[in-house]
């Protein structure tokens with residue numbers, strides 16, 4: 094994680110590579126009246142942006158992201174978003190050419206306080222029209238951002254101004270409402286948090302408040318640009334346009350009250366699952382959830398276009414997996430469209446093919462975990478299918494996977510990675526080295542409770558191949 098100084102240093106750099114499609118058409122004089130756009134080029138999780146003007150609040154931390162600084166102008170909070178092409182590192186060794194805001198996809202998080210008057214300048218440096226829809230906000234109809242319906246599209250090179258009062262506290266998102274299929278598939282989206290202006294009966298104060306967006310991309314191995322026509326069959330399932338092991342862990346202090354806010358701008362639902370703890374869903378897009386409607390969960394399904402806010406007490410030390418429970422979503426490109434070879438004895442076939450193609454490799458006869466450890470040549474600029482090395486070897490994950498790291502020693506306000514958990518003696522699963530008894534037949538095995546009269550059926554004998562003897566994965 095970079096220091097706050099790095100963050101401030103990055104402020105004020107106007108544009109990054111590939112950005113300036115039509116920048117020249119915004120005149121310098123016109124730009125001088127605007128807050129200067131702040132750009133962030135690193136994919137690291139930035140420390141919370143503690144407010145130094147306006148009403149105070151406990152700021153959020155954006156996973157692999159950052160919060161957009163503002164300036165106060167006669168009591169109005171002014172922000173400047175620049176829609177532009179960006180290069181986003183999704184994990185080490187894999188960069189994607191996306192569209193985003195202020196140097197990154199997703200764009201920076203916008204944080205305000207209930208009752209704030211907010212003015213947002215949006216400059217379009219893309220090659221086509223765009224607009225910004227403030228998903229979930231109460232606002233005047235003409236500020237809602239639907240191109241053609243509420244406003245004309247923002248032409249390339251033009252800057253539009255949105256202004257409204259952040260009327261209700263909660264968790265929101267922003268994204269284009271112009272050529273959405275293309276612009277959202279290219280990564281244009283961001284998070285918005287409105288903090289309550291005073292103690293709120295349904296919004297508890299927390300020690301850590303994390304936010305991130307679920308997004309997805311279809312980028313062929315070796316390619317850089319998402320395929321924008323893909324409807325559901327994406328191959329990169331991302332949190333804030335990052336894939337595991339490129340997603341930072343959520344580092345907290347033992348007994349911290351933790352909040353995580355998750356927004357879904359993919360084209361499918363994601364059951365988000367936390368290990369070791371139970372949480373309450375304390376808020377949705379509609380606002381804080383009434384206390385009588387909360388119940389404990391360990392998985393919550395976040396549907397398309399939805400937001401879920403979960404609260405819990407981090408009272409179990411350790412490194413706890415935190416991931417989407419759709420197992421195809423914890424894999425990167427190349428984990429898809431591969432024939433199932435489990436149990437297929439293709440040793441003979443493989444030998445024949447190896448004579449013709451020496452590099453031919455037998456894939457996944459015993460399962461696919463082996464592939465996490467094999468040194469398979471990949472095209473340049475490709476995320477490993479499933480990878481990440483933990484203290485006990487390969488984690489064998491990709492995509493929407495991270496960890497909640499709970500530590501007694503973590504200082505308040507410290508979000509840095511404490512490294513791997515050191516397990517107390519006797520608290521790690523271990524190998525049984527004694528003898529194994531033969532399996533006994535289930536005692537009640539016999540006639541079913543509801544026998545059915547049938548024509549005699551020819552029994553097919555099925556052989557079960559047990560892979561003992563050649564590996565124990």
Ligand SMILES: [Cu+2]
Pocket residue numbers: 330362363364417418419422493
């Ligand atoms: Cu998922």
